[in-house]
Amino acid sequence: MKYTITSQDKEALTEFDQIKEGEVFSFFDPESVQRGNHSIYMKIKVPNTTSVNILDLGDGKAYDFSAKKRNTINDPDEKQGNRVYKLNAKINIVVL
Numbered sequence: 001m002k003y004t005i006t007s008q009d010k011e012a013l014t015e016f017d018q019i020k021e022g023e024v025f026s027f028f029d030p031e032s033v034q035r036g037n038h039s040i041y042m043k044i045k046v047p048n049t050t051s052v053n054i055l056d057l058g059d060g061k062a063y064d065f066s067a068k069k070r071n072t073i074n075d076p077d078e079k080q081g082n083r084v085y086k087l088n089a090k091i092n093i094v095v096l
Contacts, residue, residue, distance in 0.1 A: 012086045016065055021045040024057070024091070025084040027069070040087065041068070057091070
């Protein structure tokens with residue numbers, strides 16, 4: 001899946017729960033994403049029978065946010081790990 005990040009707003013840090021299905025985010029700020037090899041995710045809506053709720057736009061696989069979120073030693077209550085950078089992205093999807 002090909003995508004282009006169109007937002008450079010470093011202040012777009014928000015709680016994961018505030019992001020709607022279909023919106024794109026990263027754990028790293030947009031400038032870092034452009035420079036590095038960081039994954040970009042999309043929040044997806046799924047039935048309650050599965051625990052996955054995000055889609056990696058790089059490999060196309062679905063994951064559970066809890067398994068992918070950033071946990072650091074400086075975040076003992078894990079609140080910072082729930083914050084992500086909301087991105088504006090242009091996504092090109094080709095269905096074969």
